[in-house]
Amino acid sequence: MSPTGHLRADAERNVRSISEAAILLLATEPEASMERVAQAAGVGRATVYRHFASREHLVRAIHDRALQDARDAVLQTRPEEGPADEALERVVAAILRVGDRYRLLRQVPPGDTELQARAEEVGVPMIQLIERGQKDGEFRTDLPARWQAASLGALTVAALSAMIHGEMRERDAAKVVCTTFVQGAAAP
Numbered sequence: 001m002s003p004t005g006h007l008r009a010d011a012e013r014n015v016r017s018i019s020e021a022a023i024l025l026l027a028t029e030p031e032a033s034m035e036r037v038a039q040a041a042g043v044g045r046a047t048v049y050r051h052f053a054s055r056e057h058l059v060r061a062i063h064d065r066a067l068q069d070a071r072d073a074v075l076q077t078r079p080e081e082g083p084a085d086e087a088l089e090r091v092v093a094a095i096l097r098v099g100d101r102y103r104l105l106r107q108v109p110p111g112d113t114e115l116q117a118r119a120e121e122v123g124v125p126m127i128q129l130i131e132r133g134q135k136d137g138e139f140r141t142d143l144p145a146r147w148q149a150a151s152l153g154a155l156t157v158a159a160l161s162a163m164i165h166g167e168m169r170e171r172d173a174a175k176v177v178c179t180t181f182v183q184g185a186a187a188p
Contacts, residue, residue, distance in 0.1 A: 011051070014041075014043055014047055014051060015051050017041045017042065017043060018037060018038075018041045018043060018047070018048055018051060018052065018058070019058075019061065019062060019065065020041070021037055021040035021041035021042075022037045022040070022041070022058055022059075022062055023062055023101065023102060024040070025037055025040045026059070026062070026103075027101075027102075027103035028103075033055075034048050034049065034052075034054075034055050034058070037058065060112070060115070062102065063115055064115065064118070065102075066098065066101075066102035067115065067118040067119055067121075067122060068118075069098050069101070069102070070094075070095060070098045070099075070122045071118075071121055071122045073094035073095065073097065073098050074091055074094055074095065074122060074125050074126070075125060076094065077090040077091050077093075077094045078090075079091050079125045079126070079128070079129045080125075080128070080129070080132070083136075083138065084129055084130070084132055084133030084136060084138045084139060085133070085138060085178065085182050087129055088129060088130075088133070088152075088178050088181070088182070089174050089175065089178040090174075091125065091126060091129065092152070092156055092159075092173075092174040092177045092178055093173075093174035095122075095156055096156060096159060096160060096163070096170065096173050096174055096177075097170070099156070099157075099160040100160060100163060100164070100170065103160075103164055123149055123153065126149045126152060126153075127145050127146055127149045130145040130148045130149055130152075131145045139182075148181075151181065151184075152177070152181050155177045155180055155181055156177055158177075159173040159174075159176060159177045160173070
């Protein structure tokens with residue numbers, strides 16, 4: 001780091017290049033080595049290790065970035081606006097786009113309380129959206145909003161897996177998830 005505490009411009013470029021290369025490479029080769037990441041990024045292995053002490057540190061940095069991107073994507077959909085079922089489809093579509101980009105990261109590593117807390121932050125707008133749908137009579141109230149959000153998350157992961165395996169198109173995934181969820185969450 002420089003005396004001001006900021007990375008030099010070339011170091012920032014290297015971190016971005018390494019991260020981008022790792023996101024793409026690890027999505028198709030989850031066990032790829034740091035040397036393969038360096039090759040994909042167009043930098044030397046020493047450069048990768050200068051910025052990421054281990055493969056675990058690199059994956060954690062990608063996880064952190066994925067959670068930030070997911071949180072930003074959810075908030076950009078404006079989940080507080082419009083009918084809950086329409087807002088839900090926008091939110092799910094945004095999460096699926098982020099999930100497709102970060103295929104390597106299917107779940108937060110157990111025991112990483114900081115990442116777990118960040119992952120829960122991503123879910124807060126979803127819980128609030130479901131609570132709004134419950135209040136407006138669109139979603140059932142006999143199931144806790146947190147449980148419904150967790151169920152929705154599981155459906156989203158299933159759709160992402162189907163997308164990765166070519167069993168579902170991205171443009172169809174959010175609709176499939178939301179139809180499945182809303183039919184089960186609809187107020188009787």
